[in-house]
Amino acid sequence: MLSTALVGLIAVLGVSGSAQAQADLGVHGTLENQQDEPIAGAEITVTDASGSEIATATSGEDGTWQVPLEAEGTYTVTLDESTLPDGLLVRNGRPQLEVEVVDSDRTVLFPLDTQLAPGVTPQDPAEDPTGTTEEPAEEATPDTEADADAEADAAPELEGEGGATRAVSLLFSGLHFGLMIALAAVGLSMVFGTTGLTNFAHGDLVTFGGVMALLVNVIIGLPVWAAVIGAVVAGALFGWIQDWGLWGPLRRKGTGLITMMIISIGVAMLIRFATLFFVGGERRLYTQYVGQDPWDFGWLVITPKEVYTGLFALAVCIAVGLGLVYTRLGKATRAVADNPSLAESTGIDVNQVIRLVWTIGGALAALSGVFLSINDGVKFDMGQHLLLLVFASVVLGGLGTAFGAFVGSIIIGVFVQMSTLVISPELKYVGALAVLIVIMLTRPQGILGRRERIG
Amino acid sequence: MDWHFVFSQALTQAIGPTMLVYALGAIGLNLQFGYTGLLNFGQAAFAAAGAYGLALGVVAFDLPFWLSILIGLGAAMVLALLLGIPTLRLRADYLAIVTIAAAEIVRRLARSTVWAEWTGGSDGMRGFSETFFELSPFPKDATWSLGFVSMENGRLTVDLWLVDFQYSNRDLWIMTVGWILVAIFLVILRLLVHSPWGRILRGIREDEEALRSLGKNVFAYKMQALVIGGLIGAVAGFVFALSRANVQPDTFTTDLTFYFYVVLILGGAARLFGPLLGAAIFWFLYNLLSQTLNQAVRADLIPDAMLSTTQIGPLVFFLLGLGMVLLLIYRPQGILGNKRELMLDVR
Numbered sequence: 001m002l003s004t005a006l007v008g009l010i011a012v013l014g015v016s017g018s019a020q021a022q023a024d025l026g027v028h029g030t031l032e033n034q035q036d037e038p039i040a041g042a043e044i045t046v047t048d049a050s051g052s053e054i055a056t057a058t059s060g061e062d063g064t065w066q067v068p069l070e071a072e073g074t075y076t077v078t079l080d081e082s083t084l085p086d087g088l089l090v091r092n093g094r095p096q097l098e099v100e101v102v103d104s105d106r107t108v109l110f111p112l113d114t115q116l117a118p119g120v121t122p123q124d125p126a127e128d129p130t131g132t133t134e135e136p137a138e139e140a141t142p143d144t145e146a147d148a149d150a151e152a153d154a155a156p157e158l159e160g161e162g163g164a165t166r167a168v169s170l171l172f173s174g175l176h177f178g179l180m181i182a183l184a185a186v187g188l189s190m191v192f193g194t195t196g197l198t199n200f201a202h203g204d205l206v207t208f209g210g211v212m213a214l215l216v217n218v219i220i221g222l223p224v225w226a227a228v229i230g231a232v233v234a235g236a237l238f239g240w241i242q243d244w245g246l247w248g249p250l251r252r253k254g255t256g257l258i259t260m261m262i263i264s265i266g267v268a269m270l271i272r273f274a275t276l277f278f279v280g281g282e283r284r285l286y287t288q289y290v291g292q293d294p295w296d297f298g299w300l301v302i303t304p305k306e307v308y309t310g311l312f313a314l315a316v317c318i319a320v321g322l323g324l325v326y327t328r329l330g331k332a333t334r335a336v337a338d339n340p341s342l343a344e345s346t347g348i349d350v351n352q353v354i355r356l357v358w359t360i361g362g363a364l365a366a367l368s369g370v371f372l373s374i375n376d377g378v379k380f381d382m383g384q385h386l387l388l389l390v391f392a393s394v395v396l397g398g399l400g401t402a403f404g405a406f407v408g409s410i411i412i413g414v415f416v417q418m419s420t421l422v423i424s425p426e427l428k429y430v431g432a433l434a435v436l437i438v439i440m441l442t443r444p445q446g447i448l449g450r451r452e453r454i455g
Numbered sequence: 456m457d458w459h460f461v462f463s464q465a466l467t468q469a470i471g472p473t474m475l476v477y478a479l480g481a482i483g484l485n486l487q488f489g490y491t492g493l494l495n496f497g498q499a500a501f502a503a504a505g506a507y508g509l510a511l512g513v514v515a516f517d518l519p520f521w522l523s524i525l526i527g528l529g530a531a532m533v534l535a536l537l538l539g540i541p542t543l544r545l546r547a548d549y550l551a552i553v554t555i556a557a558a559e560i561v562r563r564l565a566r567s568t569v570w571a572e573w574t575g576g577s578d579g580m581r582g583f584s585e586t587f588f589e590l591s592p593f594p595k596d597a598t599w600s601l602g603f604v605s606m607e608n609g610r611l612t613v614d615l616w617l618v619d620f621q622y623s624n625r626d627l628w629i630m631t632v633g634w635i636l637v638a639i640f641l642v643i644l645r646l647l648v649h650s651p652w653g654r655i656l657r658g659i660r661e662d663e664e665a666l667r668s669l670g671k672n673v674f675a676y677k678m679q680a681l682v683i684g685g686l687i688g689a690v691a692g693f694v695f696a697l698s699r700a701n702v703q704p705d706t707f708t709t710d711l712t713f714y715f716y717v718v719l720i721l722g723g724a725a726r727l728f729g730p731l732l733g734a735a736i737f738w739f740l741y742n743l744l745s746q747t748l749n750q751a752v753r754a755d756l757i758p759d760a761m762l763s764t765t766q767i768g769p770l771v772f773f774l775l776g777l778g779m780v781l782l783l784i785y786r787p788q789g790i791l792g793n794k795r796e797l798m799l800d801v802r
Contacts, residue, residue, distance in 0.1 A: 035666060085513065164618065198548045198551060249783065255784070258492075258494060258547065259783055260714055261494070261548065262720070262783060263780055265496075265716070265781040266713075266776050266777075266779045266783065267780060268777045269710070269772065269773075269776035270773060270777060270781075273770070273772045273773040273776060276769040277766050277769040277770055280765075284545065384709070388555070391552050391555075391556060392556065424567065424568070424569050426568060426569075427563065427564070427567055427569065429559070429563060430564060431565050433556040433557070434551065434560065436552070436556050437541060439546065440541040440542055441540075441541040444541075444549065
């Protein structure tokens with residue numbers, strides 16, 4: 001995201017730095033958010049190689065800060081993320097930069113955004129190749145070289161070992177993202193399978209989960225693990241209530257599927273605007289696990305929260321899969337998805353099964369919402385954007401099949417993250433949506449779907 | 456509270472430029488959804504194609520205004536073909552998913568920084584509307600009054616004592632063109648849907664198989680409906696872009712499409728005047744609610760702790776969304792609609 005803009009910004013600042021202060025030794029920079037508005041009041045601390053603090057600077061009204069230095073050498077510049085305005089963080093996950101200062105005023109920039117750059121896993125500063133060239137204009141600030149976006153777009157010479165590590169990291173973050181999509185997709189696909197409804201509000205059930213966890217964590221003040229449980233319970237309840245109060249009665253009334261589809265868009269809007277009303281438009285973070293030190297395996301750098309949420313999501317998906325295959329209720333669900341009338345005639349209570357599907361779907365979507373929010377924070381439109389990827393996954397896997405949805409999600413998740421190796425990260429969703437359209441052209445029934453469904 | 460102001464604003468807007476955008480977008484949708492049963496959830500993308508075609512043509516490529524209009528129409532047509540070819544043979548909900556995805560692709564491409572030097576990224580573009588406003592026959596400095604109608608420095612005021620209507624010079628020209636376009640499209644649509652071609656469209660909506668057994672090329676008819684509806688959507692995009700004198704990618708979200716649906720269903724789908732009536736009522740209610748709430752908050756009738764001014768927008772859209780859901784449940788045919796005409800189903 002914004003990689004070109006960022007590079008441009010650095011070039012400009014570099015030039016102005018060279019014009020301004022050749023003689024003075026020091027570090028300086030400008031803090032700007034993603035709309036290029038200056039950030040005032042953020043604290044930046046500079047420590048020397050031995051770890052002793054030299055000075056703390058606070059960014060001014062125009063976002064600039066500077067720390068004069070007395071000697072050449074290697075310094076660590078740390079941006080205190082907690083002094084940034086709510087919701088902002090350093091996009092490449094590196095609020096701490098090691099800079100080598102050689103007889104000039106050195107520019108240090110922190111790319112700020114409301115979320116971590118997709119696919120970026122924070123890296124160990126020690127590994128970072130620091131620029132040591134003496135000409136400030138060419139002296140790339142360390143963060144550009146580490147910044148995943150810039151690396152992909154502008155620095156092909158960094159391919160090779162760094163590229164491979166990045167690819168592995170992207171693969172893992174893709175798997176993680178895929179599992180998050182899968183949690184939402186399984187529910188969407190099961191609802192479609194049993195009722196035929198394409199639920200456009202499913203993405204907002206994901207937001208709902210994130211918001212409920214925010215309520216438990218930030219308003220009530222319980223730890224995040226309690227918030228996860230709270231959100232899942234609330235999500236399940238919300239799914240149950242939706243089917244009990246809205247979709248069930250509509251089915252009994254014999255409302256057409258297209259009408260129901262449009263109603264679901266209305267429901268999506270209701271949830272989204274209610275969220276906007278209560279939570280506001282900015283990104284909100286939980287109180288725990290916001291900035292986490294990553295594990296560095298050399299070939300892979302990953303944050304513990306990603307590992308744990310990913311494994312948990314995988315376990316849940318496997319449990320749902322086993323439940324569908326081996327339990328009575330699971331078999332009943334598949335029977336209803338296959339042929340509702342036939343299922344009913346064998347004594348299965350179809351409406352009971354559909355209500356269960358809605359409940360589980362709501363719970364899974366909420367879980368996905370919390371896990372995504374632990375990484376990126378809660379925003380009112382997060383589910384809306386996820387929904388399209390969920391659709392892509394569900395269609396890729398085969399509309400109406402739970403297992404297809406899982407497979408499709410993993411593929412789409414990995415594809416979205418890996419595609420940032422070649423295309424600009426801001427266009428990664430476009431790639432996934434284009435895949436959706438290509439599948440429609442070539443194999444509309446998806447990987448695991450059956451031809452007859454598409455009639 | 457200044458009820459005179461609230462109602463004047465709401466009524467002024469109810470026949471104003473923005474309402475015309477909704478009306479035009481919904482007229483296009485009416486052909487696709489109301490008459491043919493195509494679930495196009497990407498009408499915002501057609502509007503974006505028109506608006507961006509026009510803006511890119513004038514600003515980025517320095518082309519004449521009218522050629523840029525043609526580019527906008529061409530872009531909408533290409534979009535319709537791209538969407539229609541893969542999905543029109545499939546079941547209705549596939550078209551819905553693909554169009555909603557395509558609309559998102561268009562928006563994300565438009566706000567991407569990759570070609571921001573041409574499209575302006577998320578800031579969009581401006582400076583393409585001069586030619587259009589130069590054509591305006593309304594003099595900018597006219598000052599006269601005639602009974603209850605008066606013009607002051609180009610600003611028209613129609614004072615009906617209970618309420619008054621006020622339009623700026625630019626609004627007047629946009630509205631003149633917009634209402635003429637609405638009238639033209641309504642006439643065209645009327646002729647189309649009462650022709651044999653229109654009857655086939657309605658036949659497709661009711662029973663595709665029956666039409667196929669009569670030897671009709673259902674795919675071709677659906678495609679024609681999609682293209683024509685999309686072109687009308689592009690015209691809505693033109694009016695939208697010109698009335699605001701800028702284009703911004705984030706105004707073309709799925710929400711815009713949904714408001715087109717609200718307008719269409721409120722007025723009555725598959726009814727000629729449904730979109731027009733729906734747009735007027737929708738935009739009247741929107742303005743009435745937001746102005747009332749705004750005034751109430753300012754006059755401290757509603758305490759600040761309960762509702763702040765930034766929350767009014769979401770609250771109004773929440774209420775309109777709720778109204779929409781209730782309307783679909785209890786009166787899916789809308790105000791003018793005929794219930795028998797809208798027994799749509801995909802299975």
